[in-house]
Amino acid sequence: MLLIRCPWCGMDRPEIEFRHAGAAHITRPGPPDRVSDEEWAAFLYLRDNPKGRVAERWRHVHGCGRFFNAVRDTVTDVFVVTYRAGEPRPPESAPPETLPPETRP
Amino acid sequence: MTAFRSPAGGRIDRSKPIRFTFDGRQMHGHAGDTLASALLANGVHLVGRSFKYHRPRGIVSAGAEEPNALVTIDRGGGRETPNLRATQVELHEGLVARSQNRFPGLRFDIGGINNAFSRFLGAGFYYKTFMGPRALGGTKLWARLFEPAIRRAAGLGRAPAGPDPDCYANRFAHCEVLVIGGGEAGLAEALRRSEDPACRVILCDEQAEFGGWMLVEAPERADEMVEALSARPNVTLLPRSQAFGAYAQNFVAIAQQLADPLALSDPELPRERLWQVRAGEVVLASGAIERPLVFPDNDRPGILLAGAAETYLRRYGVLPGRKIAILTACDTAYGAAFALQDAGAEIVAIAETRTAQGASEIAARAVARGIPVLPGMTIVGTTGHLRVSGVQLGRIRPDGAAEPSGGFTADTVLMSGGWTPSIHLFSQTKGKLRWEEGLGAYLPATPAPGQTIRVIGAAAGEMPPEMRSPAIGALPAPGSPDKVKAFVDFQNDVTARDLRLATREGFRAIEHVKRYTTTGMATDQGKTSNLNALGIIAAETGRSVPEIGLTTFRAPYTPVTFGLFAGQARGDLFDPVRRTPMHDWAERNGAVFEDVGAWKRAHYFLPRRPVDAAASGHAAMHEAVQAECRKVREAVGLFDASTLGKIEVVGPDAAEFLERAYVNPVRSLAVGRCRYALLLNEAGFIIDDGIIARLAEDRFHVTTTTSGAARVFGMFEDYLQTEWPDLKVWQTSVTEHWAVMAVQGPRARDIIADLVEGIDLSNAAFPHMAVREGRIAGMPCRLFRVSFTGELGYEINVPAGLALPLWERLAERAAEFGGGPYGTEAMHVLRAEKGHIIVGQDTDGTMTPDDMGLGWAIGKKKPDFIGKRGLMRPDLVAPGRKQLVGLVAEDRSRVLEEGAQIVPDSLAPAGTHALGHVTSAYFSAALGHGIALAVVEDGRNRVGQVLHIPMERETIAVRVVEPVFLDPEGTRLHG
């Protein structure tokens, strides 16, 4: 049972209070008549599946009900950081390989 | 006093004798005994038959690692637990224990014939033989006859057949420090950490008493430490509590056996409790497990671990035998030898696998006691069938082989291959391990990220010199090593030969060897066998142990009952049930219910319970549904639609939000009007439908399907929070707030007219697809003029808590007009007659509005809505898509089968591409024939065509028709 910090409630809560909601920072393209088929297909179906840190959406569905974003390591399941929906991905949660070697976790 | 009980000493209470039975035989033990110690006190070593070969097996250990002594404990009344380790079963008055995996009896077991055929049951026998040798009639015959027989013969205890009568409890706990293991290291750690009164400490141990090895060596000190801990309010002591799983972020699952087993006859008291502990820090003090030695016929009853023998003597006052031979690679066996000798046993010899050990100080002490020490010696064979009777020795030559070198008679053989730190739980948390050559074992190195876990004591490799031994693998044997059975994994019946064979057959990765040979699998998880197996594979492949790697340790550490996981979630509490306010009324009036999600819905009504069973089946249902349909079409029907999802959407941007969410134009919807609305996903496919009713400029009452309610609410929340957070909208689920009664049929207005206040029901003032707020029978209501049946209809929404009296009144009035209640089945028939779709039945997640003939619902001028861009994708506008049509069988009385595939020709061969399938099919009472809805490629252009439905025994010809079967002009709606 993972503990997840809800950035709205400011508390670590057990994972059964939360629901995963897919990849984060996917922008819905628009307006419809200016979006190419390829662009729309990518929005609908194309997702990264990296080994390591991913940014994903979660909802504190059995708590405050709010959506938020989380950077999680798919190898260790460690939540690196959580932040409110609409906020940019914090720079310190970047994939380790993009960081200078001396600062890698 | 039983035969092998020492006259004094140990932790047992000699003043409290206890009677128990084993395989029906009456025996005695004492309070403080385990089943294993009591059996040994009665001279019983033979306790089971082995997994595959049915070899007689005895007690090997004194703890959780016991691989052989698995028993079934029967507490009566269906309370039967198989596969319990006799070494962990506390003795109590009247305990009934049975051995397993034997027929007809333990001493004579027919399954023992497997031993004679053992060369067919070696490594990978599942994979090789269960494919079915051709000579035995090929796979089919094999699967029917031989495989079940072999599987029956190879196995553990039988699972009980009935439901578990016991109950189980669950507790969540938090603490600063969780100490796992109540031996010396664990007790000391708990004492140290709990000095700070603010530090909550939980200490758990699988045994009934804390102390671990101290209970053998220094019990008084253990008692003092436990007493000190008990006095501290910040300490929780959990005896009989096995930490069986360690998970991310210091989360540990513990199975606690509750109290005295005698109290367990009270079914109201829980038998076990699951503790789910979140700790600030986990301290693992799980100690070490003694390794067996791998020599030929090392599995006879009477052969046990030296440390276990010492435990039985010093903790339980039991002599495991009188004439004892010892084989050791570790100094701790000398302690056992001295204690047993002091208790009156004869130590015939200590065979030392270590050649240089003859000159050691401890060997000299043994010699001084008159115990022969034979350095550079191993056991090359044992005699005896149901109990070991002697050992043959072999001198270990410098080239690693062994040559026979005499022997001894003995009724007991002790072995010690050194001690393996118990790191299972550390490994479960994905902590990194390191290989320690001097211990022949892996030790904890680095905890996994996010874990605060520390390993202390013997589990961390902190052992006194006499416990340290690098010996792993198999001992040398004379002649062909493939001719002997030297067991590595006692529980899974895996020998050194099996492991060598697996490596010769090309299995080199340890995970493959494990699966192929089954070593270290199942309930045992390699507690006694892992390192010897690694040693053998390393020797065979010429690699080092770290090069081979280590298999994953899996939870649970010891088996856990299913009941513990289920806890209270069984029977009525397994899954919540949702009932409408009219549920009890429906039940009283003969409703047969169906499950729709968590809801119970009245499927149809059988007002007079059928007398004979035959009438209660399909025919009775058909008759009831036809009658309900006729009442709606001819008079008036009453339908409980309370399960519909209902969402109240309010705010200055409510109209804008619904305009963007649904395909329909919503901003243009006038106050007091309703609209049938379709909800798509972004791909353009229908996922829900319902009614949008505008109660005020800034207030909407939106309905969803019953099963889609939560999903739609969640989806709206997602868009409101993350896609359009600028919109000023608030949505609330009001599904449970409003009870909904659909009143449908030509007399619908007549039965509600004089109950309604403040709403003009005339067609002009309150037309089809209008909504009004007013009062009915004195209670507030939202009244909808809507119809899913094609008849004049109303849906009355009243607060759920007030609903039942109104429903009862309406039901009485409906009966006066020749109508009555109808269930979901009649509702389905009536809507199908009108060609109304059910999302999820007539659609399957790949259907667009146009596919369903609902393209008219889309607001063509809307710049965007959910799914708009999806609908423009090439495949969604391509010709030839499946479209909703009606079907009528050429034999009109037939009712087609839902899901049946549709092909063009009557003689289509198997594999023919299907044009589509039947989605809904009923017998229509109004039309007097069968009707069906279907999705068919290019269906609307096929109206009039005859297509075919191939069934198992026949092909049914069907004609494609418009999907609206009844009153296509809609005149009945306007009553």
Ligand SMILES: [Zn+2]
């Ligand atoms: Zn929250």
